Amino acid sequence: MKFIIIMLSLFAFAIPASGAGFFSSIEDRTDTMNAQLEGKNDYHANLARALADIASEEKAQHDTDVAKSFMTMAEEHAAQSGGAK
Amino acid sequence: MMHRFILLAAAFSMSACAHHINTDSSELDTARAAIAEAKAAGAEKCAPKLQAEAVASLYWAAHELDEVGYHPEENAELIAKAEAKAKEARSQAKNNCAPKPKPIAKPKPVEIIKLSGVSFANNSAELTPASIAILDSAVATLQRRSDIDVEIAAHTSSRGSAAYNMSLSNKRAASVKDYLISHGVPAKRLSSKGYGETQPIAVEKSRADEANNRRVELRVMN
Numbered sequence: 001m002k003f004i005i006i007m008l009s010l011f012a013f014a015i016p017a018s019g020a021g022f023f024s025s026i027e028d029r030t031d032t033m034n035a036q037l038e039g040k041n042d043y044h045a046n047l048a049r050a051l052a053d054i055a056s057e058e059k060a061q062h063d064t065d066v067a068k069s070f071m072t073m074a075e076e077h078a079a080q081s082g083g084a085k
Numbered sequence: 086m087m088h089r090f091i092l093l094a095a096a097f098s099m100s101a102c103a104h105h106i107n108t109d110s111s112e113l114d115t116a117r118a119a120i121a122e123a124k125a126a127g128a129e130k131c132a133p134k135l136q137a138e139a140v141a142s143l144y145w146a147a148h149e150l151d152e153v154g155y156h157p158e159e160n161a162e163l164i165a166k167a168e169a170k171a172k173e174a175r176s177q178a179k180n181n182c183a184p185k186p187k188p189i190a191k192p193k194p195v196e197i198i199k200l201s202g203v204s205f206a207n208n209s210a211e212l213t214p215a216s217i218a219i220l221d222s223a224v225a226t227l228q229r230r231s232d233i234d235v236e237i238a239a240h241t242s243s244r245g246s247a248a249y250n251m252s253l254s255n256k257r258a259a260s261v262k263d264y265l266i267s268h269g270v271p272a273k274r275l276s277s278k279g280y281g282e283t284q285p286i287a288v289e290k291s292r293a294d295e296a297n298n299r300r301v302e303l304r305v306m307n
Contacts, residue, residue: 043129046137054145066148069106073144 026052026059026067033078044081048074108147116143116164119171128174131181135174142167194236194304198226203261203301210256212264220261223303224268234274236304237261242295243282254279261301276306 024032030052037045051074059067108117120139128136146163149156200223203216212220227235239258241250258277266272287294 041133043133043137046134047140050137050141051144054141066152070144070148073106 026055026071029071029075030056033075037078037081040081042081044077048078048081051077106144106147107151108143110147110150112150112160113143113147113164113167116146116167116171119168119175123171123175123178126175126178127182128171128178130178132174132177135170135177139167139170139174142170192306194306196305198223198235198303198305200261200301200303204299205257205260208253210253210260212260220264221268224265224270227265227270227274227303232307233305234307235276236306237265237275237277238302238304239277239279240284240298240300240302241279241282242298243285243289244295247281247283251279251281251283254281257301 033048033052037048051070055067055070055074058064058070116139120136120143123132123136123139142163146160146167149160149163200219202219204213205211205216206213227233237258239254239261241254241257243250245253255277256279258279262272262275262277265275282298285298286300287297289295289298
């Protein structure tokens with residue numbers, strides 16, 4: 001029992017800070033990000049959109065982990081453009 | 086059972102870790118260099134979309150290099166795309182970031198000396214005998230006021246086509262300039278320009294109005 005508690009704690013720490021991002025679909029996260037970036041045309045906004053496109057392509061190829069990584073990068077650049085992460 | 090649970094929990098925990106993309110591979114050297122050059126040229130500011138596309142392609146290529154089941158042809162395409170986009174971004178940045186030339190202020194005349202009576206043969210730049218005395222007077226004025234530079238401006242009436250009148254006025258202005266130079270006025274103080282029918286001083290309802298518009302002026306430029 002003690003061991004299970006330790007493992008669950010470890011798992012909880014391993015979940016990224018953005019829990020919502022972890023559990024949301026790539027499509028939902030892309031939609032949210034695009035809404036936040038509406039009207040923005042700076043470098044970070046464009047990079048965020050390009051990385052989200054890659055995430056979608058990777059997801060279409062069933063490479064979900066990679067898709068999530070690119071989506072996380074996209075959201076980081078969206079945040080730098082002024083869109084909230 | 087416990088072992089299975091531990092393995093499952095560990096695997097799930099690992100999958101939650103952020104995936105790191107390493108762009109340091111030597112295969113990406115040229116693309117990385119092209120992106121750096123574009124950035125140095127101001128592409129992030131002046132060509133943001135192209136530069137972002139270049140960087141995204143670089144990240145994707147870097148990821149594909151690390152992937153199991155790596156496809157060299159597909160990755161070569163991604164690298165080539167990153168390079169091409171970076172070069173395009175650099176070129177666009179050079180254009181978009183280049184300082185715009187300031188419009189050169191056209192000097193305005195500070196004084197206009199009318200050469201009333203200077204006339205030419207019909208449809209010609211040949212000075213009439215009656216013009217000579219007036220031009221000799223202009224020579225005297227320019228020699229007395231040796232500190233001024235002048236533009237010789239010739240105008241026509243609106244009779245005839247605009248293009249023809251522009252050409253004729255240019256020739257007439259040049260004809261007056263030649264006369265002044267030949268009578269001792271330094272060429273460096275003179276310029277000539279024809280304005281055709283673009284600057285009338287009278288509404289042309291009669292021959293007299295047309296004659297008023299056909300004129301030569303000395304425009305003092307300093």
